[in-house]
Amino acid sequence: MYRIEIISNKSVEEEITGALEENLPHILYTTVPLVYGRGGADRKLGTTTWPETNFVLISYIEDSELPVAKAVIASVKKKFKSEGIKMFAVRAEEL
Secondary structure, three states, X not given: OEEEEXXXXXXXXXXXXXXXXXXXXXXXXXXXXXXXXXXXOOEEOOOOOOOOOEXXXXXXXXXXXXXXXXXXXXXXXXXXXXXXOEEEEEEOOOO
């Protein structure tokens, strides 16, 4: 099992969740809808100077689903090249 975290510009949240649900129909996830921070290229702080914001999606998926999730995010990244979409995965164990 893997824990995946997707951090992305709020503007592509629906695109990401829709693509994940379409390709992994049984996916369960939690979103943190408003996230502020500093990435490699800019800041997303929801202020006048740095007006954009991010969101975070967290999901626990089976090992066999990880390649599908990677492909989904790669596809969205290709479509929205300037949106700073990142996905991280770590092994997880339910206790």
